[in-house]
Amino acid sequence: MGSDYAIEAEDLRRTYKARTGWLKPKRTEVEAVRGVTFTVGRGELFGLLGPNGAGKTTTIKLLNTLLIPTSGTARVCGHDVEKDTREVRRRIGYVFGGDRGLYDRLSALDNLRYFAELYGVAPRDQKRRIAELLDLVGLAGREGERVEGYSRGMRQRLHIARGLLHSPDVLFLDEPSIGVDPVAARELRRTVADLAATGTTVLLTTHYMAEADELCDRIAVIADGQIQALGTPAELRHRADGRRVVEVEAYGVPESAVESLRGLPGVRETAVEARGALQLLTVHSDAHVDVQGDVLRELAGIRLGRVNSREPTLEDAYVAIVSAA
Amino acid sequence: MSVLRVLTVGTLMHIKQISRSPFEIAITLIVPIVQATLAVYLFRAGGEQHRLLEAAVGAGVMGIWSSVLFGSGGAIQSQRWLGTLEMIMLAPRRPVLVILPITIATGLTGIYALLATLVWGRFLYGIRLDFAHPLAFVVAAVVCVLALGMFGLLLAATFVLMRNANALANTLEYPVWLVSGMLVPITVLPSWTGPIAAILPTTWGARALREATSGGPVWPSVAVCLGISLLCLALGGLALTYVERRARAAATLALA
Numbered sequence: 050m051g052s053d054y055a056i057e058a059e060d061l062r063r064t065y066k067a068r069t070g071w072l073k074p075k076r077t078e079v080e081a082v083r084g085v086t087f088t089v090g091r092g093e094l095f096g097l098l099g100p101n102g103a104g105k106t107t108t109i110k111l112l113n114t115l116l117i118p119t120s121g122t123a124r125v126c127g128h129d130v131e132k133d134t135r136e137v138r139r140r141i142g143y144v145f146g147g148d149r150g151l152y153d154r155l156s157a158l159d160n161l162r163y164f165a166e167l168y169g170v171a172p173r174d175q176k177r178r179i180a181e182l183l184d185l186v187g188l189a190g191r192e193g194e195r196v197e198g199y200s201r202g203m204r205q206r207l208h209i210a211r212g213l214l215h216s217p218d219v220l221f222l223d224e225p226s227i228g229v230d231p232v233a234a235r236e237l238r239r240t241v242a243d244l245a246a247t248g249t250t251v252l253l254t255t256h257y258m259a260e261a262d263e264l265c266d267r268i269a270v271i272a273d274g275q276i277q278a279l280g281t282p283a284e285l286r287h288r289a290d291g292r293r294v295v296e297v298e299a300y301g302v303p304e305s306a307v308e309s310l311r312g313l314p315g316v317r318e319t320a321v322e323a324r325g326a327l328q329l330l331t332v333h334s335d336a337h338v339d340v341q342g343d344v345l346r347e348l349a350g351i352r353l354g355r356v357n358s359r360e361p362t363l364e365d366a367y368v369a370i371v372s373a374a
Numbered sequence: 375m376s377v378l379r380v381l382t383v384g385t386l387m388h389i390k391q392i393s394r395s396p397f398e399i400a401i402t403l404i405v406p407i408v409q410a411t412l413a414v415y416l417f418r419a420g421g422e423q424h425r426l427l428e429a430a431v432g433a434g435v436m437g438i439w440s441s442v443l444f445g446s447g448g449a450i451q452s453q454r455w456l457g458t459l460e461m462i463m464l465a466p467r468r469p470v471l472v473i474l475p476i477t478i479a480t481g482l483t484g485i486y487a488l489l490a491t492l493v494w495g496r497f498l499y500g501i502r503l504d505f506a507h508p509l510a511f512v513v514a515a516v517v518c519v520l521a522l523g524m525f526g527l528l529l530a531a532t533f534v535l536m537r538n539a540n541a542l543a544n545t546l547e548y549p550v551w552l553v554s555g556m557l558v559p560i561t562v563l564p565s566w567t568g569p570i571a572a573i574l575p576t577t578w579g580a581r582a583l584r585e586a587t588s589g590g591p592v593w594p595s596v597a598v599c600l601g602i603s604l605l606c607l608a609l610g611g612l613a614l615t616y617v618e619r620r621a622r623a624a625a626t627l628a629l630a
């Protein structure tokens with residue numbers, strides 16, 4: 050119908066206003082999304098990738114009508130999200146990660162029946178559709194149990210079944226694999242890939258690089274409420290071309306040492322990630338400069354573990370994009 | 375047709391969800407006993423033996439009101455906690471079709487309080503359950519529940535906007551009990567409460583039930599009660615549509 054695109058976002062902005070304090074109220078404003086523009090083609094699997102607080106959830110909620118944009122416009126299947134709200138809602142499904150969003154004291158079947166009714170699935174189709182979806186997400190046989198007894202993974206799958214009841218054209222998935230075990234996460238990725246293969250447009254947010262890489266046709270990297278890079282996984286990988294990565298496992302690196310690493314000639318980026326007792330230092334440098342020796346000299350006196358110099362991966366490209374933001 | 379189905383299925387599911395809460399079960403077990411006792415001692419002290427049943431009915435209506443009040447406020451709030459508020463508001467339906475089943479469900483679980491108060495009154499205190507118009511009593515009870523459900527809708531509209539809806543609910547419980555004459559006759563209240571009482575559907579519902587219990591023209595009260603509550607429904611429906619938009623602008627559908 051009408052539009053070639055499933056999703057069109059044009060300079061979307063969203064500010065949260067909050068009042069904190071009671072006796073002396075203080076107004077705070079958070080600019081969560083600051084001018085986001087992109088389009089998603091029909092049937093495309095599009096990823097929004099970014100760290101926590103980047104504005105992924107806010108962007109999704111602007112597109113699925115849960116939030117009204119402070120400025121900018123968005124269309125889903127050609128319908129304006131602010132003006133044709135109901136037309137948009139008929140065509141979209143929304144699934145978010147975590148274990149909220151379901152009626153705990155009802156069975157899975159009752160949850161699905163209720164939402165099927167709310168989302169306007171024709172009564173004569175409901176039974177078949179619900180059975181189909183229970184099958185799809187592997188909950189057939191467990192549908193009579195109350196959701197409060199479900200594991201995290203089962204809730205997540207029920208969530209997905211619920212989001213698909215009315216066969217939406219566009220599915221919004223907000224960090225669906227959060228808190229799900231690796232096996233369940235893999236199942237989930239397969240389900241999502243299958244959906245996209247059968248023509249559903251999927252907009253997926255995640256902060257797992259690998260997930261976005263495996264699933265998405267195109268990825269928008271978002272940080273600080275703005276899109277920092279947009280392209281296919283292969284295109285994004287090129288962002289790290291001309292770089293080399295040195296990884297150092299260390300114990301108790303002071304902030305000053307990290308600072309001095311950043312100042313070394315040829316070094317472009319440094320990142321520190323805590324992994325239990327040890328810290329993983331990642332140093333990006335120009336490919337033609339060998340910084341490993343310099344790095345180890347700067348870290349003299351600090352207890353070190355494994356040291357490793359390698360070609361950049363997509364993950365490194367992501368780190369490069371986000372830390373440049 | 376489809377509208378009726380949404381309302382029915384929604385009401386059933388919300389009754390299930392509400393009535394399975396351990397907190398709710400504890401409340402519904404204890405409160406009616408307290409209310410029956412309260413009613414009996416208030417009136418026994420006054421030496422008005424013959425009005426015991428009337429008092430028990432009044433106490434029961436208080437139970438329905440509390441259920442609707444905390445149900446409407448609490449349901450919105452607890453759905454915010456559950457994360458289901460966003461999911462149901464996202465349905466391609468008019469907001470009134472989404473919220474009304476919740477408030478009707480709280481009214482229906484409240485009617486249990488009325489019945490239980492009567493039963494405890496019978497067993498603990500030997501109140502004789504001889505209603506002047508038994509059939510009218512049943513009709514009045516049903517209307518009362520629907521009326522309170524629709525009144526609850528109007529309340530719920532404000533609760534969707536307010537993050538701390540519970541605080542408002544707390545302040546409304548006792549005044550409405552008193553003003554609408556659920557326990558003491560309206561005639562003993564200061565005259566300025568009269569106009570407030572006259573527009574509250576609770577007043578007319580309680581009055582219809584009282585008339586069905588002790589004799590009196592039940593139907594006019596039932597009609598007024600129904601009229602006022604339909605007005606609440608219309609206002610509540612409009613308010614919800616406005617409020618839903620406001621909530622999306624102010625980001626109050628979700629927790630954080």
Ligand SMILES: Nc1ncnc2c1ncn2[C@@H]1O[C@H](COP(=O)(O)OP(=O)(O)O)[C@@H](O)[C@H]1O
Binds near residue numbers: 104629630
């Ligand atoms: N309801 C809210 N009120 C105020 N600030 C919020 C609200 N929701 C999110 N934020 C803030 O907006 C920013 C973006 O949040 P979010 O869109 O949830 O990011 P992400 O999903 O990428 O983690 C964060 O700084 C967050 O604290």
Ligand SMILES: [Mg+2]
Binds near residue numbers: 223224
């Ligand atoms: Mg998020």
